[in-house]
Amino acid sequence: MTSTESAALAEPAGPHAKYLRRRSLEPGAPPALVPARMLNEVTYCERLMYLEWVQSEFEDNEFTVEGRAVHRRADQPRPLKKADPKRPPGPPDRAAADQGEEDEGEDEAPPPSTPPPYTARAVWLSSERLGITAKIDVVDVEGGTVVPVEYKRGKRPSVPEGAYLPERVQLCAQVLVLRDHGFRCEEGHLYFAADRQRVPIAIDEPLVEATLAAVVRARALVELGAIPPPLADSPKCNGCSLVAICLPDEVNLLRDGAREEPPAPPTFMEQLEHHDVEELGDDPWGLGPLQPAPEPREDGDRELRRLHPARDDRVPLYVKEQGAYVGLKGERLEVRRKDQRVVEARLSNTSQVCLFGNVQLTTQALRALLERGIPVSFFSLGGWFIGRAVAHDSRNVELRVAQHAAASDPALCLRLARGFVQSKILNSRTLLRRNSREPNAVALGELNQLARKALEAEELASLLGIEGTAARTYFGQFNSMLTERARVDEQLLLAGRNRRPPRDPLNAMLSYTYSLLSKDLTLAVVTAGLDPLLGFYHQPRFGRPALALDLMEEFRPLIADSVVLGAVNNEIVGRRDFVETAAGVNMSATARRDLALAYERRMDQLVTHPIFGYRISYRRVLEVQARLLGRVLTGEITEYPPFRTR
Amino acid sequence: MRQTYIVAYDICDPKRLRKVFKLMRGWGDHLQLSVFQCELNPRELVELRAGLGQLLHHDEDQVLFVNVGPVEGRGATSITALGRPYTHPERHAIVA
Ligand code: SF4
Numbered sequence: 001m002t003s004t005e006s007a008a009l010a011e012p013a014g015p016h017a018k019y020l021r022r023r024s025l026e027p028g029a030p031p032a033l034v035p036a037r038m039l040n041e042v043t044y045c046e047r048l049m050y051l052e053w054v055q056s057e058f059e060d061n062e063f064t065v066e067g068r069a070v071h072r073r074a075d076q077p078r079p080l081k082k083a084d085p086k087r088p089p090g091p092p093d094r095a096a097a098d099q100g101e102e103d104e105g106e107d108e109a110p111p112p113s114t115p116p117p118y119t120a121r122a123v124w125l126s127s128e129r130l131g132i133t134a135k136i137d138v139v140d141v142e143g144g145t146v147v148p149v150e151y152k153r154g155k156r157p158s159v160p161e162g163a164y165l166p167e168r169v170q171l172c173a174q175v176l177v178l179r180d181h182g183f184r185c186e187e188g189h190l191y192f193a194a195d196r197q198r199v200p201i202a203i204d205e206p207l208v209e210a211t212l213a214a215v216v217r218a219r220a221l222v223e224l225g226a227i228p229p230p231l232a233d234s235p236k237c238n239g240c241s242l243v244a245i246c247l248p249d250e251v252n253l254l255r256d257g258a259r260e261e262p263p264a265p266p267t268f269m270e271q272l273e274h275h276d277v278e279e280l281g282d283d284p285w286g287l288g289p290l291q292p293a294p295e296p297r298e299d300g301d302r303e304l305r306r307l308h309p310a311r312d313d314r315v316p317l318y319v320k321e322q323g324a325y326v327g328l329k330g331e332r333l334e335v336r337r338k339d340q341r342v343v344e345a346r347l348s349n350t351s352q353v354c355l356f357g358n359v360q361l362t363t364q365a366l367r368a369l370l371e372r373g374i375p376v377s378f379f380s381l382g383g384w385f386i387g388r389a390v391a392h393d394s395r396n397v398e399l400r401v402a403q404h405a406a407a408s409d410p411a412l413c414l415r416l417a418r419g420f421v422q423s424k425i426l427n428s429r430t431l432l433r434r435n436s437r438e439p440n441a442v443a444l445g446e447l448n449q450l451a452r453k454a455l456e457a458e459e460l461a462s463l464l465g466i467e468g469t470a471a472r473t474y475f476g477q478f479n480s481m482l483t484e485r486a487r488v489d490e491q492l493l494l495a496g497r498n499r500r501p502p503r504d505p506l507n508a509m510l511s512y513t514y515s516l517l518s519k520d521l522t523l524a525v526v527t528a529g530l531d532p533l534l535g536f537y538h539q540p541r542f543g544r545p546a547l548a549l550d551l552m553e554e555f556r557p558l559i560a561d562s563v564v565l566g567a568v569n570n571e572i573v574g575r576r577d578f579v580e581t582a583a584g585v586n587m588s589a590t591a592r593r594d595l596a597l598a599y600e601r602r603m604d605q606l607v608t609h610p611i612f613g614y615r616i617s618y619r620r621v622l623e624v625q626a627r628l629l630g631r632v633l634t635g636e637i638t639e640y641p642p643f644r645t646r
Numbered sequence: 647m648r649q650t651y652i653v654a655y656d657i658c659d660p661k662r663l664r665k666v667f668k669l670m671r672g673w674g675d676h677l678q679l680s681v682f683q684c685e686l687n688p689r690e691l692v693e694l695r696a697g698l699g700q701l702l703h704h705d706e707d708q709v710l711f712v713n714v715g716p717v718e719g720r721g722a723t724s725i726t727a728l729g730r731p732y733t734h735p736e737r738h739a740i741v742a
Contacts, residue, residue: 062687330668348672604738
């Protein structure tokens, strides 16, 4: 294998990746060495391997965090281990953890002429012949024989083979690499941290075959450059750390709904004759209780399993206090003002930090935030979203290439833009229909018609016109959604939409909440691995987050407008909170705070997803929608599923 | 789902005690001497336990975890106090 070939591996390919392949992958160039861990993944789920390896997606859940802690312990060098000569090598259930301590006391001289047994930790070996590279936690060396030990979180499963196939394949790969380097290696051990059991795994012919087949399969998938489809209704997804990125059931539903496909060819797992998947039962990987089977809903739609969290339960920190100073104190952020502590927030409980105007943030605090992947957003004092600080851009190059390819495809841009505008019009119509004191049938009908027209628009320019007309109709009716009480004050009423600067209180509030929303969509889009500046409907200019603004269209009425309505109708914010100046109206500091709190409450509210049927918070919806848009761009699903309430 | 935990520790060495206290401050509210109230999801519980595991002397020190129940259920209602008032932590955006 040459170095150019291994360099090609660093450039992943995708369905839109004619562009990529032409540039980098020579035809037939095999991917470089396959890491043993990826052989584990490809045996567990091909899509998981693709996401982790080709798209460099990674996400922690409790299992990965625990797994890392177990490995950390394994990698810590300890004094040379002297194996007990009275004990035969590798008997079952030898407790490795206990052994380390026991052995320290023993001081028997090893038999002469053979080197003393010892333990090597964190061994990294590769075999170009096999095409495998393996990081091995522990290698026990005794006489001429070596035994690799792979540490695993959790308990030893009760299966005759001692462990499930993916783990055994990974271990087998380590054995094969060791053998290829000339070591005598008969078996490998899996050490299960939860019950401290060390389980010897037989390296038999079928396992070697499965391992070599996994190498071939992993390379083939990478070369193919198309993400494998999600598993169907699989219990494996329950414990998968990438489930919120993969969205298995969501993607399957949208794929099935979009086109009738011939049945997929048998997966790698199904091809392994000696390993009958069916026999594994409901929860073969011991990942915990299954979610109850989805109940069919009344309207006949099926409710999907919601495998990812319904809401992000960490909380945002907003700092608006002018002259405040945000510093790091241990594991907490501390907001101070003139040597007075204003408030504290635990880093572990913080989802994002938003700073308005003249607020200082120390380098230590910024670094701690970035290390934990907590985004920091900056706003002008007036609430204009200026920018953000994030640790690293997503490493999913495949997705970004697909986004750029899609943005230069006018037909796709138009198709996406039609959907965004139509959803915005329909969602504002729904808000009007539900909240208007006396719904204006003419306006509602007009919005309906404009929504239909949006879907037929021939070019972006006419779409802009349709959107503008719909906005005039909608905002013309906006005051009808206010309570009698609020409407008494004429100065509060909306006189059409105006901005930069807003000329009346309602416009000021709308601008402010749109700004918060564009911040959250920017963060959602970035989290999904997309470039926020490159949009499909909004054209990139002045560095505005065009893609975030695209996705924002359907959420403007649902989130921002409804927050403003709620704040006014419930008298959280009123006339008293505004001062008129020559340049427009200014909102008081308390109104800004109360509006931000109301906005956050809205984001935290659970809503039924119109397509998937499960309950999910608005904040999580933004991320799910951004990820689904990503799946459209890579060609996995054909239509962007809009978020529309009924 | 987030659960409320009462975490109580008994650490035999003052230097380790300070480290444990500092770590605990990052995960919960200090209720009493050596007692914290933490609201943790499964992943955070693993992280906290792993962090503590690296600080403790496993033969001398001890940390107890008492699961009081889900944050939006028993976890919020089952703690009451005598003497100094106890306020239940609220989960909403912090605006300063
Ligand atoms: S969620 Fe399921 S389909 Fe998706 S990567 Fe994980 S195991 Fe595979």
